[in-house]
Amino acid sequence: MTAERSNDEAAPDVLTVTSVIDSRAxxxxxxxxxxxxxxxxxxxxxxCGHLVAPAPLIDADGAPCARCVQLDPTPVAPPARRRRRRGLRRLLPV
Known part of the structure; x- marks a missing residue:
């Protein structure tokens, strides 16, 4: 998935896939x-050139491959602002 990346038209979509061979994302x-x-x-x-045999998609992502992170061509998106919802906090117990 393209988490924390911007949707620039010129940049390709890059997905994270965990490999069963080395358990890296x-x-x-x-x-x-x-x-x-x-x-x-x-x-x-x-x-990075590694041939990925994908792990089941229900498994959590493995540790990120450092070389893939370096080579990722998509620009990092600015952090999204989080909206606070106050209404439900008043109604529901913590």
Whole structure:
């Protein structure tokens, strides 16, 4: 998923996929997920060059791959402002 990244039209969508081989969360460009060779083999090339055999999507992400983080072409989005909801805090006990 593209968490903490901006949706710039020029930048490709980058998804995080955890590999069952090394249990690391690698960055994969969305076009790689649809590439014919990847669809047939079920393995996707990460930004760092690692061939990712994806872990089940219900598993938590592994530790991030440092090389993929360095090579991620999408710009970091500014932190989102969090809206405070006060109405429910008054009605519901903590």
């Amino acid at each position: 690698h960055k994969v460009i969305d076009s790689e997920l649809c590439a014919p060779h990847a669809v047939r083999s079920g393995r996707y090339e990460a930004l």
